[in-house]
Amino acid sequence: MIWDTNCGVQIGDPIQGHSDSVTSVAFSPCGEKIVSGSDDNTARVWNVRTGAPEGDPFLEHSQYVTSVAFSPDGERIVSGSYDNTVRIWNARTGALERDPLQGHSNLVTSLAFSPDGERIVSGSYDNTIRVWDTGTGDPEGNPFQGHSHSVSSVAFSPDGERIVSGSYDNTISVWNARTGSLEIDSLQGHSWYVTSVAFSPDGKRIVSGSLDNTVRIWDGKTGIPEGDPFQGHTDWVTSVAFSPDGERIMSGSCDNTVRVWNVKSGLSEGDPFQGHSHPVTSVAFSPDGERIVSGSDDKTVRIWNARTGAPEGDPFQGHSDLVTSVAFSPNGERIVSGSGDNTVRVWNARTGAPEGDPFQGHYDVVSSVAFSPDGERIVSGSFDHTVRVWNARTGAPEGDSFQGHYNVVSSVAFSPDGERIVSCSYDNTVRVWNAKTGSSEGDPFQAHSHEITSVAFSPDGERIVSGSDDNTVRVWNARTGTPEGDPLQGHSDWITSVAFSPDGERIVSGSGDNTDRMVTGN
Structure with missing residues (x-):
């Protein structure tokens, strides 16, 4: 759920998609996306305005995902899991950026990026804290040892020089982030497990939540408690966070509510935010402090508007069968979707309202959709063996269908200049088409021995990458159709799935072998 931080009114409907409890949520630095982790073993990225998922779930952890966070530049996501590992993902593609970070001997409970994005801190049920190099995945030094029970929550100070940890030993500790030495040992005051800790934006205070149903503020330098505990929740406090200006604290609880507190007075600002039907597991402020996102055991994420309390659009409803492919327009204002109902739809990305009627013309499942670079056209591929181009504003087909494949068209994409379209098919071929005339440019690209599942242009439009059921990735000259080198x-x-990196130097591939690989693109 997303909430208004001033009046506690829910914004929009719950964000649904996870098949089990949501354990952790966080906003991207720009405030436009949310990442969530779940007991369904996945992490997901969502559009804040529409509640729509952005891409497929991140599927590599073998057990519950306990904690998720964006990197400061928003380009990466880190996740921790009951499988004892930490994983780093490309936030745009969902591809793993390296092998899992291994070292903890028990489940990973909490993690965070350093402010410069160069390090990751993780806490674990093995009672230790570890710091990792984000670039290499290597641990930096030895684990931080000092807690006598599971570490439940970790966070960097704003300057990246300190780490705060909360533990099931009922204490909070502050560590030197470089050496692992204790700077403040055992802040005591909670009478039960500490579940969540965070620094204030200026690094001068620490907030903590506990199973004793209270929230506490501590002096970040001395460890002395500031005032009395904040009381109001009727069940365990599971998650706490400061607002970006440091004036408010937000807490989530097993009493199914979210509360906002005034830091100076300790008083609750307004009534609790109600809407979840099960315990609230994770809360976060948007970067501008205008919205709150919450995750819950009711399997939903909710967003609440900070100023008006008005819902920000309803769920996208309209397709009568499964949605197979979605894409944003280049300006982010519209979304296109393809469906098993044989249609293509365009939606307003802010309101969720359909723009016009469904695009009809395919007579079988629409498998892939994409906008042209200028946002004026949409290309679709279908199980009916054809490719179609549509006017993105009116839904009118632009010319006849592109015919040439003799089996399912599985993936389509525009070239960066919008002049060409690439398609691949279960007929084992890749084809390039003139986007305006629909005529085939040259012969089909042949070399794969099985069905081709995904294609993409390089950023300069000179190469095409394809992935296939023959377990290989191939790179082609986009003009001649000749393979460039041996299959990968x-x-x-x-x-x-396959894609080029923005600079065209690398290719990422996903596979049914449950792995993602990244290789040099030239």
């Missing part, structure tokens, strides 16, 4: 081998099962 390494996956042990079919390739599900």
Whole structure:
């Protein structure tokens, strides 16, 4: 759920998609996306305005995902899990950026990026804290040892020089982030497990939440408690966070509510935010302090507007069958979707309202959709073996369908200049088309021995990458159709998705072997 931080009114409907409890949520630095982790073993990224998922769930953890966070630049996501590992993902593609970070001997409970994005801190049920190099995935020094029970929550100070940890030993500790030495040992005051800790934006205070149902503020330098505990929740406090200006604190609880507190007075600002039907597991402020996001055991994420309390759009409803493909327009104002109901739809990305009627013309499942670079056209591929181009404003088809494939068209994309379209098919070929005339440019690209599942242009439009059920990735000259080098081998099962990096130097691939690989693109 997302909430208004001033009046506690829920914004929009719950964000739904996880099949089990939501354990952790966080805003991206720009405030436009939310990442959530769940007991369904996945992490997901959502559009804050619409509540729509951005891409597929991140599927690599083998057990519950306990904690998620964006990097300061918003380009990466880190996740921790009951499988004892930490994983780093590309926030845009969902691809793993390296092998899992391994070292903890028990489940990972909490993690955070350093302010410069160069390090990650993790806490674990093995009673230790670890700091990792984000670039290499290597641990920096030895684990921080001092807690006598599970570490439940960790956070960097704003300057990146200190780490605060909360533990099931009922205490809070502050560590030197470089050496691992204790700077403040055992802040005591809670009468039960400490579940969540955070620094204030200026680094001068620490907030903590506990299973004793209270929230506490501590002096970040001395460890002395500031005032009395904040009381109001009727069940365990599971998550706490400061507002960006440091004037308010937000807490989530097993009493199913979110509360906002005045830091100076300790008083609750307004009534509790109500809407979740199960315990609230995670809360976060948006970067501008105008919205709150909350995750819950009711399997939902909710967003609440900070000023008006008005809902920010309803769920996107309209397709009568599963949605197979979605994409944003280049300006982010619209979303296109393809569906098993054989149609293409365009939606207002802010309101969730459909823009016009569904695009009708395919007579079988629409498998792939994409906007042209100028946002004026949409290309779609279908199980009916055809590719179609549509006017993105009116939904009118631009010319006849592109025909040439003799099996399912599985993936389509525009070239960066919008002049060409690439498609791939279960007929084992890749084709390039003139986007205006629909005529095939040259012969089909042939070399894969099985169905081709995904294609993409390089950023300069000179190369095409394809992935196939033959377990290989191939790079092609986009003008001549000749393969560039040998197939890229390494996956042990079919390739599900491929993409170039923005600079064209790397290619990422996903596979049915449950791995993602990144290789040099030239």
